[in-house]
Structures are given as structure tokens and as C-alpha cells.
Amino acid sequence: MTDHKTGTREEWLAARLELLDAEKELTRRSDELARRRQELPWVRIDKAYRFETDKGTAFLADLFGGRSQLLIYHFMFGPEYTAGCPSCSTIADGFDGFTVHLANHDVALSAVSPAPLATLQAYKRRMGWRFPWASSLDGDFNFDFNVSLTEEQQREGGEYNYRREAPWKVRGIGDSLTKRGEGPVAEIAAMTGTDTATYTRQRPGMSSFVLENGVIYHAYSTYARGLDGLWGMYQWLDRAPKGRNEKGIWWRRHDEYANPGTGAR
């Protein structure tokens, strides 16, 4: 029998109602944050960033695909990676399904990574995704939005999530991704065919842009745990009886599980 506290429906309901008040408060806080997010000032973008896309060479304005708003997921897929970051891949498994809905609400969603386009295209085919994915190659885009670091920046301490990070040490520990020890990061790095240093020169994030009267503005960027709410898998796990229930890196790409559950009948 279970060790968890069990009760009658009335007892359960009383506890549930107490939690409901707290949940509603969180929902209202979330609304307030969304309002404040929209009130942030914008920065005009004057640089002509170039990308390689399925439709050829493109500028940032082209990634809007005729919409007035653009969300970019900074997918960690560096030029040295042999496969995309497995964590970013689970986030992409979520947004792949609703990109079409956003596109019909004046919002384009595109992933951007510095790996060559052909590499991104092959990985996208493997994963069965449909969202647009552009290569920023060796342009400034990823560096300007603090999701790629040069080796020099990494050695001396780069800027990520609005913080200056500690200089890189050979045995890890120091920057945002390795602060809980090198182990889990080395494990993920190996899944991308790289070492920890190479893997962590790419960083996760998302940025939003607006196009008005032919001018592009940068509106918002978020990094690190700021992506938590966009990681659909975790929102569901938080509602499971056992919660996140994790002691390390358990996730893999969706075609790499030993017993892939598809949820199929």
C-alpha cells in the first residue's frame, strides 16, 4: 500500500481548495508579468543579420514570414555538434505542434542555430519537425543575443542571462550551465558529440521581435530557467503525482528511448 497520505473525498477536497486559491494567485501573477513583459521598451535593430533558410539567404525581416511578430527559439546546435541539444529537442517537441496556431495569430516562430543549414535540415527530418529553422552560421546574431560565446569569451567569463559569468575552468564549475557540477553537462555534451567546453559555447534562450513600418525592434529575450514555462514536458510533470521526480539527466531525444512510448493505442 502507498505511504502517501490518503483521505476521503471531503478531506481531499478541503486540501485541494486551499491549493486552488494559491494556484489562482499564481495565474494572476502570470497575467501581470505578461502585461509587464509587453510594456518593456523596445530596441531598434539596425544591423542586417543574414541567415540561411529553406528558402535561401534571408534577413531577419524575412523570418517574420509576413507576420508582425517573431519569436525565435535559440536552439543549441553549434557548428561542431553532431546532433542537436537533447534538452532543446524536448522543448521543440512541444512547440512543433502549435507553431501553426501562432502563425495564424500574426506570430511567426522560428528556431535559429549556428550549425550549417544542411545539418539542421537533416536533424529536423530525423525528428519529424515542421517549424522553420534558420542557420545563423558565423554571423553576429547569436553573439549579439548572448546565446553563443567565443572561446575567448568563455575563457574570460561571458555574458549570459544578464549576468557576467565566472571565467571558465578546465574542470567545469563556474558558468550557468555547469554550476551544479560538470557531470550532467558532460553527459549532455556527449549526446551532441562534443565536450563540455564546446557544448556550453552555445546557450539556450528565446527572443521576440516586432516589425512595424519596415523597422524591426527587439522586444524581449529570456534565458536559463526563464524558459521553464516554455518547456511543456515539465508543466505536465509538475501535475503528475510524483512531480518532476528526477535525479539527473533522464530525457533523451524522442527516438532514443529504449521503450519509446508513443501514447498510441
Added chain:
Amino acid sequence: MTDHQIVSHGDWVAARERFLAKEKEFTRLREELSRERCELPWECVKKEYVFEGENGGETLAHLFGGRSQLIVYHLMYEADWNIGCESGSFWADNVKGIIPHLNERDMSLVAISRAPLEELRAQAKHFGWTFKWVSCVGNDFNLDFNVWLAPETLARGEAAYNYGSKKFTGPSRPGISAFFKDAGQVFHTHSTYARGRLDLLPGGVGEWPPTAKTPFCCASR
């Protein structure tokens, strides 16, 4: 030129950092709620519900599919509707990609609707959905978990939703219920309704109520 406030990158970063502090506070608050949610007491599910699925009649215990956790999405789809509720369909597009990861964490995710199995089958085929979707036609499941109201309750005006906080106006409402199975016994651990379930859509939902061209959900049908 836009009406929105335009600033230099330095000023933008300053405003963004002030906002980051608020976002971090929110993330911590959410973690605290997740902890509290896991600490809720559980109730035994004593009733035997039988659902119609691809494997014939299946009990609630069967729906766990060999895993110890089950989340049910009460997908609004009544027998006389032509198409599943729009927000339910939107839900499906949101979760279909993440189900393998949830399965890996010992959790099954199943949609349950009141329409007969053959209608669910046709709908799934139309949209290319492969997640498990069973019919609760003929059992009390949706009634007991407060996402369907008996006509007589509705007629008396006593229908309430989301733990009594909202009046029911139609027979059917969306929700999510979580269950745990241990030594053959099924426990109900948590149910959430209304906006509570929308936090499961990554990034929130924008407007509430939605201002889509079609009225929110199918309750008005």
C-alpha cells in the same frame, strides 16, 4: 513610427534586469505550488469505470498502460457534436510531441471524451492524432470528476464548475485529472479546471477569455 517606447540597448538591459527579478520570483512561487500539489492527500477510486478503447472495454487501471501515473485530459467532445472542441484540438497539438518524454517518466497521458469510440476514431484519423483516446460513454467518469453535468442538475440551476467557483452553462467543461496506481489500487491525486489547465500550455495563453472568431469552446452548443 511605432508608439511603443524605444530606448538604447543599455537602457533596455536595465529595464529587462528589473523585470528579470520579478520573473525569478514567479518561477520560485511556481515551484512552491508544484511541491504543495505533490503533497495533496489522495483519495481511493472505488468505482469501476469501463471505457471503450481500441482494446475493447478498459478499466481506469488499464489506462495506466503499465505505468504508475496517469493524467487524463477530459477532452470535450459530446456524442452529437460534429467536431471536437477547438480548445481540445489545440491541446492535442500542444501535447502530441511531448508524450514520449512523459511516458519515460512513468506517466501515461490519455484523453477521455463522451462521444462514441467510432467518432473519436474518425476525428483522430482526420487530424493525424495517435495518442490514446477512449470513450466514457455509458459510465459516470466525467460526471464524478465534474466535467459533465446531468441535465436535471443543469435544469435546477445548481451546476457549478472548478470547485464551485463558476456556474455551468452547458453540460460539458474541460479539465485534467491525475491518478496514481499502487499495488493495484487507483488513487485520485489532483484535478484542475478552467484556467488551471491552461498553464499546461507552455508560455501561457495570451488573452482570457480567448477572443478567437469561434466562441470559447463548445459549451454554447
